[in-house]
Structure formats: C-alpha cells, structure tokens
Amino acid sequence: MSEYFHVEKPFLDQLATLGWTVIDQGHGLIPSGPAISLRGNFREWLLPEVFRTSVRSLNLTSDGQAWLTDRQIDDLRDQILRQPSRTLLEANEAVQALFFKAQVDVNELSGEADPVVQMIDFAHPERNVFHAINQFRIDTPGCVKSCIIPDIVLFVNGIPLVVIEAKIGDPNTANPLHASFEQLLRYRNARLETIAAGLREGEPRLFYSNVLLVRTCGEKAEFGTITSGHEHFHAWKDIWPERRRSYKPPLGIEREQEKMIQGLLAPDTLLDLLRTCTVFMDTDDGKRVKVVCRYQQYRAACRIVERLRTGKTAEERSGVVWHTQGSGKSLTMVFVARMLRASSDLADFKIVMVNDRIDLEEQLSATAHLIGGKVNSIASTAQLREHLSTDASDVNMVMVHKFMERTEELPLMVAETLEHYGKPPTAETFGIVNRSERILLMIDEAHRTQSSDLGDNLFEAFPNATRYLQADGRGQRPCDTSDSLRRPHRGHRAQGQARIRHEI
Numbered sequence: 001m002s003e004y005f006h007v008e009k010p011f012l013d014q015l016a017t018l019g020w021t022v023i024d025q026g027h028g029l030i031p032s033g034p035a036i037s038l039r040g041n042f043r044e045w046l047l048p049e050v051f052r053t054s055v056r057s058l059n060l061t062s063d064g065q066a067w068l069t070d071r072q073i074d075d076l077r078d079q080i081l082r083q084p085s086r087t088l089l090e091a092n093e094a095v096q097a098l099f100f101k102a103q104v105d106v107n108e109l110s111g112e113a114d115p116v117v118q119m120i121d122f123a124h125p126e127r128n129v130f131h132a133i134n135q136f137r138i139d140t141p142g143c144v145k146s147c148i149i150p151d152i153v154l155f156v157n158g159i160p161l162v163v164i165e166a167k168i169g170d171p172n173t174a175n176p177l178h179a180s181f182e183q184l185l186r187y188r189n190a191r192l193e194t195i196a197a198g199l200r201e202g203e204p205r206l207f208y209s210n211v212l213l214v215r216t217c218g219e220k221a222e223f224g225t226i227t228s229g230h231e232h233f234h235a236w237k238d239i240w241p242e243r244r245r246s247y248k249p250p251l252g253i254e255r256e257q258e259k260m261i262q263g264l265l266a267p268d269t270l271l272d273l274l275r276t277c278t279v280f281m282d283t284d285d286g287k288r289v290k291v292v293c294r295y296q297q298y299r300a301a302c303r304i305v306e307r308l309r310t311g312k313t314a315e316e317r318s319g320v321v322w323h324t325q326g327s328g329k330s331l332t333m334v335f336v337a338r339m340l341r342a343s344s345d346l347a348d349f350k351i352v353m354v355n356d357r358i359d360l361e362e363q364l365s366a367t368a369h370l371i372g373g374k375v376n377s378i379a380s381t382a383q384l385r386e387h388l389s390t391d392a393s394d395v396n397m398v399m400v401h402k403f404m405e406r407t408e409e410l411p412l413m414v415a416e417t418l419e420h421y422g423k424p425p426t427a428e429t430f431g432i433v434n435r436s437e438r439i440l441l442m443i444d445e446a447h448r449t450q451s452s453d454l455g456d457n458l459f460e461a462f463p464n465a466t467r468y469l470q471a472d473g474r475g476q477r478p479c480d481t482s483d484s485l486r487r488p489h490r491g492h493r494a495q496g497q498a499r500i501r502h503e504i
Helices: 003-017 048-058 070-081 088-100 176-187 192-196 256-264 267-276 295-310 329-342 358-371 381-388 412-421 453-461 478-483
Strands: 021-023 130-134 152-156 159-166 212-216 221-224 278-282 288-292 319-322 350-355 375-377 395-399 439-444 466-471
Touching (some): 003 152, 088 278, 329 358, 329 466, 358 375, 381 395
Parallel strands (some): 159 212, 319 466, 350 395, 350 439
Antiparallel strands (some): 130 152, 212 221
8 A cells, every 4th residue: 555545645534534624635746736735836835825814814803803914914924934043943932932922013903002913823723724735845946856745734824833744664665754754854954964965955944833743654653843853753642632532543443643643633732732732941961952742741731630620629639640750740740830821710820839859849940930930939938938828820839848847947958868768757737828729739759758747738738729749659559549649647637638539
C-alpha cells in the first residue's frame, strides 16, 4: 500500500471527522494551481483570504459590527510574516505572543486607542476556521530544491500551526520516522550539513507560527516542536477527554497515528495546548527550547481542573498524581496553573506550590515563572501568614518547613537536613492561615513530609483547600493512596481530618 493510502489519506479522513475542513490535492503529482490550496501563489505560506475573513469576523463591536479595516488586517498579517533579524525560535516565540495579545492603532468605530485584537478565539473554538491541506507546495527560489511539499499542514484562521510529514518503510527507507524527521529539518533549513556547506533549503517562515511537528508512518506517530531533537519526539498514548475514545479508525484499526489524531489534534484540544501547555524555557546549559506537554501531563492537568469544577468537598476536589522520575511533574503544575488562569470560572484561585528540598525550590522557582505574572517566594513563617492569608488570586512558592512555628528561622540547609532524617512528633499546632475553598495546594516531591508534623501543619493551615500531591512512590506504595495526603500520627489532631482517596 502506498504512503498516501496507508498514512496520508487516513490522516485526512480522521481529521475531517473532528471538524477540520480537508483539502485533498491527491498524490503523485506536484500541485500546479495555488488557488486549490487557498493562495494566490506558491510563495505564500499563510492563507491570505482565510486570515482576512476569519480575523475580521472574530473582532466585533458590542452590536456585532466588524471594526478592523483592511489596512489593519494587513498590518496584523505583516506582524506574523515579518520577523527581521530574528532566529526561527525567536520569531516563533514572538508570533506565539501575538496569538494572546495583538494590537492595532485604533478602533475607528469606537475611537479606542491601541485595542487588543483576537487572531484566534481560544474561549470559543467553534468560532475559528480549521483547514487541513495536503501536498502543500511552497516555492523556494535560490535553494537546493525549487520547492518543498509538506505532506499535511493544519491551519487555524489561515495560520499554519502544525506540519505533518508521512513516510512508510520501503527498500529505500529503513527507518520512516527518521526520514520524516530529516524532511522536517529540511523544510525549515535546519540541517547542519546544509548550513555548513553554505547552502539554503526549505522555507523557515512556514514555521514562524508552528506549534507542533508530527512525523508518522501510521503504526508509529510522534510529535515534537521546532527545537525537538530526534530523541525528543514522543507518541501521544492516551485519548482525553474520554468521550473521544469512541470512534471508528479510518482503516479499521487503531494505530499510534489514529490515537494521536484523536487525542492531540481535535481543534479544541490543539487550541487548549497552544494556550495553556506550550512554553518557552531555558535549559540548564542555557539553551532556549520550546516545550509542549506530553499526554500524561495533559491528562493529569485536565483531570485536576475537572475535579475543581465538579467536586463538592475538598476531599472530592483533591487527589494524587503518581509519576515516574523525570516525567515532568513541575511542568504539570505549571500547566494546571495556566489552565486555571485561562478559565472564566477558576481564574480566582490562589495557587500555593509546596516543596521540601532546596534544589527543588530553585528548580520550581524557575519553572513557576512560566505561569506568567508575579510569583511570591515565601521566605519566612511571618511572610507565609502575611501572603497566604489574603484572598488575592496569586501564585506562591513555599518550602514546607515554613509551616513550623518558631521564633527564629532555621537556615535552609538545616531545615532540609532535619526533614530528611525526620523529627520527633510533637503536639504543637500551626493554626489556620486561610479557610477559603478557592485555594489550590500543589505539593511537589512530598514523599518525606506528608506524614510528618509539617504535613499536618500544612493541611491544618488551609482546611478547605484543594490538595494535589505529586508522588513518585518513594517511601510509600500506590496502595497507600487512601492516606497519601493525610496520614496523621498525632491522635488528637486526626479526628475529622479528610483523607484523599482519589488518584489521577
């Protein structure tokens, strides 16, 4: 079976069932007419008229009038297209920022100066326009080859967000996923050997707005970003929300490709990923990278948010996220916080991120800033009571040893050492800091402190808060889940204290 019938056409057919408007240009021939792919010529990589009509319809006055002028829409398009003196990653980060806050000079109907413009409506995905176009030819004059033809490109409001490269194994392709990866490098002029030779290939501008790269051979399918190396592409192994798990695969079997499309590329999921689960961050070696959540992070974050909406009590809203070391638990906390801030009904939550190690505090501090806005770093017990007793919808970081009443603060190294080796239980109480139900405690690496006085003090301080513990199993087994967020050892304090029984 050919690549088109084994990989590409089933991909397009499944996208159509999810709400994408598919333009199938067939296979085997180089496209000769740009109008079929909604463009005026093969140098364009943004769909100009789709962009114009979509963005105009998203920006209306209170009485339903479109207020953007043709000149302003052209200016918005140029803000995406023109990224002078920027690397591809810098351009990508700048364009992604435009998706959340783009501006023009004036609303000529209302007189408002510097109004914010929506290029994408994240709150109402159905108001956007979604296209999937295969064999998307882009001419590349002056390059090694005269054009590139990505197998499938996904557009939202005429803006390319996903580039997909399909391959199948044949006598000339022993590793189709690696071949797809090499093609994706070529498309954005990122192959080191070509650059070293002083040659150019591809069209990097197609990737200015890119969110995801996908490589697939049908049986195997993986996604990454424009900074992902070969080893950083991953499969999407689970479908969330659960309602999408019931579907009919185009070829009658569910392969990795079908699972990825159903779980990752539904229009509302893709926009949610872009809005809340895509971040730019600096690695330990100083390299800046673009990161998109993996399936287990997205599922955990969505289930936490779901419980916050449906749980009637603190116990029903709380739970445990079991994870393996290196699975990205700190980023999962960031994704949860970004989902809350992006929602209309949960944005007022006070977020408290708790850890029990100095190195984790430093790591989490750097990660927490990806949430956006100011992060309060609690340096003392006095600051804890000052910052966390308010109703402010802020983000706070605190080490658990701050929940220990004393006249003098312990040095951090001493506090951590005591916590590592354990302290004798006491009957002292820390007291209540905040009774609000609109507090989310996210506890990182708390396998050593959850059953100590400090753990009891933490939960006593926020008796009605929602509590999520990131647990990797060290020091307890999954079968201990019923006690995992409340394991009191001081009998007089154990009465009436809720135990969290929910796993993510």
